[in-house]
Amino acid sequence: MRDVNVFCFKRALPRMSWSPRNLFNLYQRCIGPGRADTRFTESSQTLFQQRWISKRLLRAYHGDYINEHIFKRWYLPATIPDVRPKRNFKQEDEAIGLARWARKDKPADAAAKERGREAEEKTLAPVGSLMFTELERRIDVVIFRACLATSVYEARRLVIHGDVLLNGKKHQNANTRLAPGDMVSVDPKAIRFLQPRSEKTAKRHEDAEEASEEDAAAASETTSSASNELEASVTETDKGAKPWKKLKKDQGLTPFNLPDYASPWIFIPAYIEPSFATCSAIYLRHPTARPGYSEIPTPYDADGEVVRLSWEWYTRVRPRIRSKSQKAREPENRK
Structure with missing residues (x-):
């Protein structure tokens, strides 16, 4: 983990992670009391403070592990594209x-x-979120968006440790920005939720299954007479059968053990085509936006005050000149 206090409840900054602590921070910022901090229409803060807070919230989710100076120089577009349809x-x-x-x-x-x-x-399309288009092209972010890693930090670790193939070749540069048509493959042995559960975890899940069976048995005793007749028609062998026990004996199935609280993060953006059978994903095209919809996932309104004020912050502090020595340190960009 990059920072042991990255999921601090006091700051409540959502990250690219499936952690249950991060899920609580996401709740605080989107639905809970933390949402009041982003309502700047009723705020007494100065415009500078509003812009800085907005930038801090967005950068905590989009590329918080990237140095701010590097982000402004290489990942921030010069202008936000206009995707509005041309009308006569x-x-x-x-x-x-x-x-x-x-x-x-x-x-x-x-x-x-x-x-x-x-x-x-x-x-009008929510083009404000398109300022993070270059970040969404990073190979580690694509792996996380394709649900092949539980966090962007883990996806970065997979790339650096050599568990990722780019177009069939081993690739260890996590700063690479993909081009449309690039295919990323991850070693199944390196994906955590494809590995067998530990003994403690398996025992905990078995206890939960037994508890649920007991609850179901207690509930079945209080059902109506019609349901009792239906249960009586089922043979004893059918009652004792446990289909999940039979599936475990089948060696041809791949174990798929998702961590707890993973369901809110299970979504695939439209610009990525994953294949879970081969543990790979294809980067189809660059993300875009259309009226009422933005393809870049973000915990905040894609065209709300937070995104707009953040863009205003960067338009004032973004560096304009890139020397030859600086261009030599540019992250790999696969056009």
């Missing part, structure tokens, strides 16, 4: 003007109102 406003203005010239004021007013509503709601 001139033609619409001519149609509205023609309707007014024909003294059709009501249809013209309705068309103008509809155009204004679409311009505000439909043509």
Whole structure:
């Protein structure tokens, strides 16, 4: 672990991890009391303080293990791309003007109102989160997004220790930014939740299964007469059968033992195509955004105050000049 206090409850900074402590911090920032710290419309803080807090929250989740100076120089885009669809406003203005010239004021007013509503709601995309596009291209982040590692720190460790293949070749540079079409493969023996559980963990799960069986038996005693008749029709051999016990004997199945509290993190972005049968993933394309939707996962609103204020912070402090010596230290970028 990079920092023993990385999941501090007092700071409550969400990270790229499946840890239950991190899940609690995510709850605090998204639903719990920590959400009030990001409501700057009712805050008495200065604009500088609001921007710094927003930057701190976003950087804690997006690339917190990357030095701030390196992030500003090599991972921050010069401008946020405009992904709004191009519309022929001139033609619409001519149609509205023609309707007014024909003294059709009501249809013209309705068309103008509809155009204004679409311009505000439909043509605006949450492009603020696209400032982290270069971070999402990193090989360790792609491994974490593909659910092949329980945290981005573990994904980085897998790359550095030589357990990852890039396009079929061993790759140990965790700073590499992938290009569309690159395939990343992880050694199944290095993935934790594909390994057999320890004796303590297996015993704990067996005790939980037995407790659940006892609860189910107690609940079945209080069911209606109809359910009792249905249970009586089942043979004794069927009652004693435990299908999960039979599955464990099948050597052809791969054990899949997810850690606790992993379900909130099980999602795959649209720009990654994973294959869990081969423990690999293909980086299809760079992430983008469309009206009402951003492909970059983030615990905050993709076009909210936190993202906007963070971008305003970086537009003021981002370095502008890159010398030859600095370019020589640029992370590998596979165009």
